[in-house]
Amino acid sequence: MTLHFRSDGILHVNVITEQEVTADQVKETVDFTKNILKGERAPHLITTEKPYVIPNNEAREYLASRHREEISCADAYILKSLAQKIIAKFYIRINKPRIPTNFFTDNDSAINWLKTFI
Structure with a gap:
């Protein structure tokens, strides 16, 4: 994973x-x-290089936990595949992340949404 702290205050995790x-x-x-x-x-x-990359169950549980709440006020995921969209629905319904979380298909929409949390 690479991390880039953008000038607008958004942390990009690729x-x-x-x-x-x-x-x-x-x-x-x-x-x-x-x-x-x-x-x-x-x-x-949060973006991925490959459209089929997904977090496993334990990773999703950790992503939804209080540990992420300590570093993130909102998460925007860019989805590139049907598999990612299916996992995203499970993540929201089953793991219930503690911070505002949304899913997008393009960076611009995600960034505009994230800017409302700055």
């Missing part, structure tokens, strides 16, 4: 993998982000 995203990867990214933000929270734009 997932670069061809495998399922694991809870360990998410935990590592959250810990790293805590060090960058130093107690602050920022809206997150």
